[in-house]
Amino acid sequence: MVKNAFIFLILIGVAMILVNLFAGFTGNVDLGQIANHYVANGPAEVGSANIVTAVVVTYRGFDTLGEVTILFLSAAIVGFFLKIENTDNTERNLKYTSEILNTASQVLVPIMILFGVYVFINGHLSPGGGFQGGAIIASGLVLMFIAQPKKEIGHKLINIIESISGVGFVLMGLAGVLFAGGFLDNNVIGLGKFGTLFSAGAIPIIYIFVGLKVGSELTGIALSLKENQNEA
Amino acid sequence: MENSIVEIIGAFLVLIGSVFLFLGALGLVRMPDVFNRIQTGTKASTLGTFLTFFGLVFIMPEWWGKLILLIIFILMTNPVSSHVLARAAYCIKVPMFKKTVIDLYGKDAEKLFKKETKNE
Amino acid sequence: MLNIILAIFLGILIIVLAIMAVLNKNIVVAIIAAGAVSLFASVLYLILAAPDVAMTEAAIGSGLSTIIFFYVLNKINRQNG
Amino acid sequence: MVNKILFIAALIMMLAILLTLYRFFKGTTAADRLVAFDVMTVSSLSLIGLIAKFSDRIIYLDVAMVYGLLSFLGVIIVARYFEKGL
Numbered sequence: 367m368v369k370n371a372f373i374f375l376i377l378i379g380v381a382m383i384l385v386n387l388f389a390g391f392t393g394n395v396d397l398g399q400i401a402n403h404y405v406a407n408g409p410a411e412v413g414s415a416n417i418v419t420a421v422v423v424t425y426r427g428f429d430t431l432g433e434v435t436i437l438f439l440s441a442a443i444v445g446f447f448l449k450i451e452n453t454d455n456t457e458r459n460l461k462y463t464s465e466i467l468n469t470a471s472q473v474l475v476p477i478m479i480l481f482g483v484y485v486f487i488n489g490h491l492s493p494g495g496g497f498q499g500g501a502i503i504a505s506g507l508v509l510m511f512i513a514q515p516k517k518e519i520g521h522k523l524i525n526i527i528e529s530i531s532g533v534g535f536v537l538m539g540l541a542g543v544l545f546a547g548g549f550l551d552n553n554v555i556g557l558g559k560f561g562t563l564f565s566a567g568a569i570p571i572i573y574i575f576v577g578l579k580v581g582s583e584l585t586g587i588a589l590s591l592k593e594n595q596n597e598a
Numbered sequence: 599m600e601n602s603i604v605e606i607i608g609a610f611l612v613l614i615g616s617v618f619l620f621l622g623a624l625g626l627v628r629m630p631d632v633f634n635r636i637q638t639g640t641k642a643s644t645l646g647t648f649l650t651f652f653g654l655v656f657i658m659p660e661w662w663g664k665l666i667l668l669i670i671f672i673l674m675t676n677p678v679s680s681h682v683l684a685r686a687a688y689c690i691k692v693p694m695f696k697k698t699v700i701d702l703y704g705k706d707a708e709k710l711f712k713k714e715t716k717n718e
Numbered sequence: 719m720l721n722i723i724l725a726i727f728l729g730i731l732i733i734v735l736a737i738m739a740v741l742n743k744n745i746v747v748a749i750i751a752a753g754a755v756s757l758f759a760s761v762l763y764l765i766l767a768a769p770d771v772a773m774t775e776a777a778i779g780s781g782l783s784t785i786i787f788f789y790v791l792n793k794i795n796r797q798n799g
Numbered sequence: 800m801v802n803k804i805l806f807i808a809a810l811i812m813m814l815a816i817l818l819t820l821y822r823f824f825k826g827t828t829a830a831d832r833l834v835a836f837d838v839m840t841v842s843s844l845s846l847i848g849l850i851a852k853f854s855d856r857i858i859y860l861d862v863a864m865v866y867g868l869l870s871f872l873g874v875i876i877v878a879r880y881f882e883k884g885l
Contacts, residue, residue: 416770418770463884464681464682464685466678466681466682467678467681467682467875470674470675470678473674474674474675478868481864481868485773485861485865492858492861493769493770493772493773493858493861493862494770494773494861495770497774498770498773498774498777498865501774501777501778501781501782502777502865502868504782505777505781505782505785505868505869505872508782508785508872508876509872509875512875512876512879512884512885515884584782587786588782588785588786588789591786591789591790591793592789594793595789595792595793595796595885601800601801605801606800606801606804608801609800609801609804609805609808610804612804612805612808612849613804613807613808613811615808615845616807616808616809616811616812616815616845617811619811619812619815619841619842619845620811620812620814620815620818622815622838622842623814623815623816623818623819623822623838623842624818626818626819626822626834626835626838627818627821627822632828632830632831632834635822635831635834636834639834639835639837639838640834640837640838640841643837643838643841643842644841646841646842646845647841647842647844647845650808650845650848650849651845651848654848654849654852657801657805657852658852661857661860664857664860664861664864665848665860667864668848668860668863668864668867671864671867671868672841672844672867675867675868675871676841676871678871678875679837679871679874679875679878680837682874682875682878682879683830683833683834683837683874683878685878685882686830686878686879686881686882687830687881689881689882690830690881690882692828692830719806720806720809720853721853723810723813724809724813724846724850727813731816731820734820735820735823738823738824744829746829746877746880747829747832750829750832750833750836750873750877751823753836753873754823754836754839754840757840757843757866757870758843760862760866761843761846761847761850764847764850764859764862765850767854769856769858769859769861769862772862773861773862773865776862776865776866776869777865777869780869780870780873781869781872781873784873784876784877785872785873785876788876788877788880788885789885791880792880792885
């Protein structure tokens with residue numbers, strides 16, 4: 367009883383704070399100074415139809431590099447702690463997957479991977495980008511793990527793709543330093559025609575590397591969790 | 599009015615689709631056990647979504663490519679998920695409705711599960 | 719008009735599902751409810767005209783995190799017998 | 800005319816989502832709740848289609864596609880967990 371009354375008092379206090387906040391709230395109608403600059407000069411400077419992509423890849427490209435590094439670290443830590451130590455080689459007795467799910471997965475997995483590639487190649491025109499496309503590719507591969515448990519994908523292949531795309535991302539950034547204004551500047555190979563697929567300079571190339579890297583990292587996490595189910 | 603007849607046909611298709619979605623949800627509330635709910639819910643909601651996107655093709659003719667692609671996705675994924683769900687529900691022995699008359703899957707399933715797990 | 723009605727509806731739905739995810743005893747139901755929260759949150763982001771965020775929320779919040787939760791839950795169940 | 804009919808359709812879809820939410824709450828077993836989740840996501844998929852029509856932007860349909868694929872994947876994962884096949 368006393369405890370409930372205490373919770374009730376806390377709720378009333380939180381409600382009073384929130385009422386004050388709501389009463390003083392006026393929506394931000396105008397853009398801020400930096401946002402105004404991005405919206406006004408973004409299409410001319412970067413050449414990307416999607417302003418969010420311009421901000422994420424070019425203006426704040428260094429932050430994206432940091433995010434990718436964090437993801438790489440977490441994937442490496444998961445792989446380190448979930449090392450497989452299956453000594454007695456006992457085969458797990460899984461319940462068989464049904465014919466319908468098997469056939470559907472054979473049709474759907476290529477379509478999902480293709481859709482992920484579409485999302486990260488069109489990142490400068492439509493919503494989405496490297497991170498989302500990589501997540502879609504990883505979920506397509508997870509569908510394959512579930513529907514066909516016998517199929518093997520090596521960790522080695524995933525690690526090679528991940529390393530190559532990570533190196534490629536950094537090299538594109540350094541190319542920006544050499545041939546354009548600074549690190550991760552996208553004006554390396556010319557901006558192209560605004561609003562077409564081959565435009566916005568280096569953004570599609572950077573997004574291909576980011577997408578492959580994120581997709582292989584998330585797939586690696588799911589794969590080590592799946593292989594680790596064997597141990598008792 | 600100012601709308602053409604094709605657009606009004608499309609709008610009515612969307613309305614019929616939403617009614618089907620509603621009926622599916624109503625079946626989800628009214629039916630007595632899991633298997634009946636799977637049957638009403640996923641059948642009616644598949645048809646409802648199909649009709650909604652098909653009606654949007656009439657209203658927005660320039661969007662037809664992506665809408666048809668979405669319809670194909672729905673028609674491919676929705677029956678598969680309901681099948682997997684029903685199989686899992688049978689497998690963990692969710693209690694059936696007490697007026698269930700016949701369980702044709704029962705005898706076959708025992709044999710099938712035993713045989714296939716030995717093969718693996 | 720429709721946008722305001724939808725936003726209020728989805729907000730209430732998200733709060734209800736989140737309370738359910740916190741208070742439910744059955745852990746499977748709690749995970750499913752958390753996935754439903756992020757699915758409706760992505761619809762809400764779409765109404766607020768942020769399709770990039772909506773796509774991220776749908777892909778990460780409801781897809782991959784649910785998968786990882788279930789793999790871990792399966793492993794814990796296996797270890798406890 | 801068209802907009803009014805679509806508005807009514809959106810209201811009916813919201814009502815459908817509310818009914819599935821009732822089943823999600825009450826559902827005596829976990830399988831019941833999973834069925835409710837499935838129907839709920841499919842209903843909100845068509846709601847996204849209507850939102851795209853009202854805001855007149857085709858790019859929202861990309862989001863609808865991602866949404867549909869990943870909710871399908873979620874249902875499959877939980878079902879495989881139930882039958883101990885994960």
